[in-house]
Amino acid sequence: DSGVTQTPKHLITATGQRVTLRCSPRSGDLSVYWYQQSLDQGLQFLIQYYNGEERAKGNILERFSAQQFPDLHSELNLSSLELGDSALYFCASSVEHSGANVLTFGAGSRLTVL
């Protein structure tokens, strides 16, 4: 158990629908990152939050949005789902201090869009 909790583990839905993925960071970590991994693809960075504020944005589609709440958990919202959105979605957290910064990943949420 890495200490980063992601729910749900598996989710099956239909095209056009909306889903919310949830991430609870490791205790003490202020930063949350979201990554998408499609079948046999690398990890694509989506977005990062630090202490409630958006810090960096990667290849995140306009149909996707995220936020980090005061208790530091984060949610990734995926709307108007398409077949191509089927993927593993990973959340990672880190302490964010000067010097090296180590990410701790959750087990992922597997989204299947039918």
Place this chain on the structure above:
Amino acid sequence: DAKTTQPPSMDCAEGRAANLPCNHSTISGNEYVYWYRQIHSQGPQYIIHGLKNNETNEMASLIITEDRKSSTLILPHATLRDTAVYYCIVRSHTGNQFYFGTGTSLTVIP
């Protein structure tokens, strides 16, 4: 952040040392080298990181060349459970994202 180049795949005999190379020729002075691995669809797992000096922990050793343009991750006694995709990442401590690239798929052979 500097990009990295890794061989797409490698094999290693069980019990032998696995040496995974990474080229990061455009690395700058404040950028760290990190290694992660991902075992079949699990969340990536941190292995080790370094700035200039060689590093060792309970999982692996990291050898960084003097010019810092390349590094090698060493798994001293590979086991079947080390079969995974290994990612070499270069990132400054102020950088905003970890760019994972395509990594090296290591297969440990019995």
